[in-house]
Amino acid sequence: MIEPSDLTPLAEGVECEFMYSYESRAPEPAYTDLGIATTRIGGGVALAMRNDPSGGYWSKALGFGITEPFTARTLDDVLDFYREQGVAQAVLQLVPSVLPAGFDEVAAARGLEAGSTWLKLAARPGDVAAAPTRLRVGPVPTAEAERWANVLLSGFxxxxxxxxxxxxxxxxxxxxxxxxxxxxxxxxxGGNLFLHDGAASLNAAATAPGHRGLGAQSALIAARARAAAEAGCQWLFAETGKPAPGTQNPSLNNMRRAGLVPLYERRNWVWRSTP
Structure with missing residues (x-):
């Protein structure tokens, strides 16, 4: 049986590192043009994208409570970073178990609002189910990297x-x-997989509109799980939005069919700058 408390540090750690890798390693001139800044605070990371063309997705802070307690002082340091970077909005992704007592009051005093809820899921790579599809699935060659990236971005x-x-x-x-x-x-x-400290994380999965319903994402989950196993990873993690009552999240459905099990829910706390 999967015990959430045992896996939370590993699950949060690998997501923290893949987000940090995406932004901190962005090449020039994209790094400068997007207004990227990254830092490590209180055991987690804070990522800023001042000129985020997505409308705010890429300015986020996460990974707290793994190596040291998450405190009000840590929160203040994170918010100071975002003020210094001049971003209009940022999201703090915080596991409930790491929040200090009275956090709702602490958050309200600093203008944070409770936003959407995400689910964290996990599986042993070898337990992920195979998924047949008529599509050909494999690693992305360098020659098609740009097409792959644009399919992902379009999907989001x-x-x-x-x-x-x-x-x-x-x-x-x-x-x-x-x-x-x-x-x-x-x-x-397409989809991506990040490897870190014996764990792997599924991320950035999308399918072009005209090719949905062909099993592409289930096959991509299975292929990336095999890659994680081949790399010697013991755990495979993923996260996606929790559907509202009476609705479905296809991404969550695909993950659960593949054998990933929900570990815990995590709230997105939204901070917006004031004039």
Whole structure:
């Protein structure tokens, strides 16, 4: 049986590091044009993208409570960082178990608002189910890195450009395993995998609109799980939004069918700058 308390540090740690890798290693001129700044605070990371074309996704802070307690002082240091970087909005992704007593009052006093809830999931890589599809699935070659990145961005409603360069930079990097699905010669879906400290994390998965319903994402989950196992990872993690009552999240459904098990819920706390 999976015990959430045992895996929380590993699950949060690998997500923290893949987000840090995406942004801190973005190539020039994308790094400067997007207004990226990154720092490590209180055992976690704070990531800022001042010129975020997605509308705010990439300015976030996470990974707290792993190596040291998350305190009001840590929170103040994070918010000071965002003020210094001039971002309009940032999201703090905090596991409930790391919050200090009275955090609701602490958050309210600093203008934080409780936002959406995400689910963290886990599985042993070898336990992830195989998923047949007529599409061809495999690692992303360098020649198709840009197409792969743009398919992912389009799937999340994010524009091509600097973000394309940021995602493309992961292709060929030792800690990353980008995968794609092709319909004949056309790259139609993709997802990424990050390896860190004996763990692996699924992330950035999307399928082009005309090719949904063909099992691309289930096959990509299975392929990345095999890659994680081959790399010697003991655990595979993922996160996705918790659906509202009466609704479905296809990403969550795909993960659960593949054998990933929900570990815990995590609140997104939203901070907005004041004039």
């Amino acid at each position: 409603g994010m524009p091509a450009g600097g973000l394309t360069d940021m995602l493309t930079a992961t292709v060929g990097e030792p800690a990353w395993r980008p995968y794609a699905a092709w319909d004949d010669a056309e790259l139609v879906a």
